[in-house]
Amino acid sequence: MSLREDLARIVGADAVRDSEAARQVYDGDAYPIERSKPLCIAFPKNTDQVAQLVRYCVAHDVPFTPRGAGTGLSGGAMPALGGVVVSTKRMTAILEIDVANRRLRAQSGIANKRISDAVAQFGLHFAPDPSSQSVSTLGGNIAENAGGPHTLKYGVTVRHILSATLVLPDGDVVELGRGVPGGPGLDLLGVVVGSEGTTGIVTEATVRLTPLPAAVRTTLAAFPSVRAATECVAGIISAGVIPAAMELMDRGILGALRAAFGLTYPEDAAALLLIECDGLPESVEREQAVVEAECRERGALEVRVAQSEAERQSLWVARKKGIGAMGRLAPTIVTHDGVIPRSQLPQMLEDVAEIAAAHGLSVANLFHAGDGNLHPCIYFDEREPGIVERVISAGEQILRKCVELGGSVSGEHGIGVEKMDLLTLMFSPDDLEVQARTKAIFNPGSLGNPCKILPNQKGCHEHRMRWRGAAT
Ligand SMILES: Cc1cc2nc3c(=O)[nH]c(=O)nc-3n(C[C@H](O)[C@H](O)[C@H](O)COP(=O)(O)OP(=O)(O)OC[C@H]3O[C@@H](n4cnc5c(N)ncnc54)[C@H](O)[C@@H]3O)c2cc1C
Numbered sequence: 001m002s003l004r005e006d007l008a009r010i011v012g013a014d015a016v017r018d019s020e021a022a023r024q025v026y027d028g029d030a031y032p033i034e035r036s037k038p039l040c041i042a043f044p045k046n047t048d049q050v051a052q053l054v055r056y057c058v059a060h061d062v063p064f065t066p067r068g069a070g071t072g073l074s075g076g077a078m079p080a081l082g083g084v085v086v087s088t089k090r091m092t093a094i095l096e097i098d099v100a101n102r103r104l105r106a107q108s109g110i111a112n113k114r115i116s117d118a119v120a121q122f123g124l125h126f127a128p129d130p131s132s133q134s135v136s137t138l139g140g141n142i143a144e145n146a147g148g149p150h151t152l153k154y155g156v157t158v159r160h161i162l163s164a165t166l167v168l169p170d171g172d173v174v175e176l177g178r179g180v181p182g183g184p185g186l187d188l189l190g191v192v193v194g195s196e197g198t199t200g201i202v203t204e205a206t207v208r209l210t211p212l213p214a215a216v217r218t219t220l221a222a223f224p225s226v227r228a229a230t231e232c233v234a235g236i237i238s239a240g241v242i243p244a245a246m247e248l249m250d251r252g253i254l255g256a257l258r259a260a261f262g263l264t265y266p267e268d269a270a271a272l273l274l275i276e277c278d279g280l281p282e283s284v285e286r287e288q289a290v291v292e293a294e295c296r297e298r299g300a301l302e303v304r305v306a307q308s309e310a311e312r313q314s315l316w317v318a319r320k321k322g323i324g325a326m327g328r329l330a331p332t333i334v335t336h337d338g339v340i341p342r343s344q345l346p347q348m349l350e351d352v353a354e355i356a357a358a359h360g361l362s363v364a365n366l367f368h369a370g371d372g373n374l375h376p377c378i379y380f381d382e383r384e385p386g387i388v389e390r391v392i393s394a395g396e397q398i399l400r401k402c403v404e405l406g407g408s409v410s411g412e413h414g415i416g417v418e419k420m421d422l423l424t425l426m427f428s429p430d431d432l433e434v435q436a437r438t439k440a441i442f443n444p445g446s447l448g449n450p451c452k453i454l455p456n457q458k459g460c461h462e463h464r465m466r467w468r469g470a471a472t
């Protein structure tokens with residue numbers, strides 16, 4: 001029997017794909033530099049089917065790669081060694097809404113935003129809000145420990161996961177966490193969150209729900225320079241205010257928004273800062289006064305404060321549509337993800353511009369400024385000879401600089417295949433050995449999402465195919 005027929009016996013014939021077109025669609029994610037085609041894609045509908053698929057793969061020595069919506073930006077869902085992609089596309093059910101205990105249980109393929117939409121009627125939401133939230137899945141958010149604009153105040157995904165059902169890479173099924181905060185023993189759920197699918201496949205999870213804020217004030221401020229905007233970020237936080245969100249967009253993004261959607265901002269604006277304060281009405285008003293005063297003191301050209309929910313949504317358009325708008329500028333975008341102490345933002349953004357210029361590349365920035373979480377977006381046409389190498393080199397220099405300034409090579413997009421080699425900038429060989437041993441406890445045969453996160457994995461180097469050399 002063929003692999004396709006074997007898998008069809010587990011999930012049904014209509015839930016397996018192996019056509020050339022399907023293999024190409026599933027050969028990577030939103031990180032455009034590396035591709036590798038799977039042999040088959042399977043679409044299980046529950047934990048039992050996922051466990052059977054994994055047991056089949058182990059018995060036949062076939063690598064397998066979990067996949068949510070494929071919006072990952074570091075190559076995590078790319079099936080580096082081929083094998084089977086296990087897609088959670090059909091696992092989208094909400095299993096329980098528990099308003100009294102402010103929690104919700106769902107299958108891992110549910111889109112992030114659907115969770116908040118389902119509980120809005122109870123005055124609740126799921127706080128992690130990656131900008132991809134209308135499509136990216138709960139399982140992908142857990143695997144990447146995703147952040148988002150509002151994680152400045154509410155914290156990243158790990159703070160909002162109470163328990164998870166995990167199919168281990170040998171096919172055993174375990175429940176981690178008890179559905180209530182805390183718990184005795186080693187925090188294995190904490191190890192799984194952020195492990196990018198290398199410790200198993202999350203099939204269900206119970207998430208913490210957070211009350212919707214009683215009051216929200218949203219401000220869009222235009223600045224004459226990126227430096228003024230970044231100094232404003234540090235100024236607001238130094239003044240004792242932690243807004244719910246503080247997002248920065250530079251001139252490159254504004255140009256893309258003009259081209260794509262005809263959105264207009266002050267002509268001489270070099271950067272926009274979107275700042276949102278939320279909470280109880282009195283504290284929000286107090287915080288808002290500080291925000292407006294800081295913006296004006298730092299030379300803002302214009303400060304718009306939303307007067308209605310509709311206006312608030314229109315101010316968020318710049319942030320939400322920024323990456324999409326960049327599609328107008330060039331066919332390919334690599335979105336980098338580094339972190340620095342926020343006081344270093346002014347220096348770092350100048351360094352990003354210099355590094356891009358030295359490589360002859362165009363860059364635009366839109367990012368979670370309050371967290372110091374940079375997203376330099378390098379846009380280019382991959383058909384230009386030699387440009388991919390320049391993009392990779394510029395990205396590495398930017399991330400090296402982040403580490404030099406006391407930061408990290410990733411804030412929220414994970415390591416995937418993109419940044420494995422850069423981990424040596426942050427960890428000693430002994431540190432990496434401890435991480436490799438921890439991973440091996442969950443994934444001893446390395447069949448589960450191989451060649452991800454940790455450098456120097458056996459048998460992986462030759463499979464790292466660059467750009468168009470992707471034929472399997
Ligand atoms: C326009 C855009 C905006 C974005 N904005 C943000 C942002 O604001 N914040 C942020 O953090 N990220 C952001 N991202 C990155 C991405 O959306 C997140 O990393 C998201 O969490 C990935 O979810 P996904 O369902 O697409 O996962 P995929 O891309 O399918 O997979 C990501 C990783 O998770 C693993 N995985 C997927 N499902 C499971 C599962 N059920 N069990 C175990 N492992 C699994 C995969 O193997 C892979 O390693 C953005 C991406 C885009 C394209």
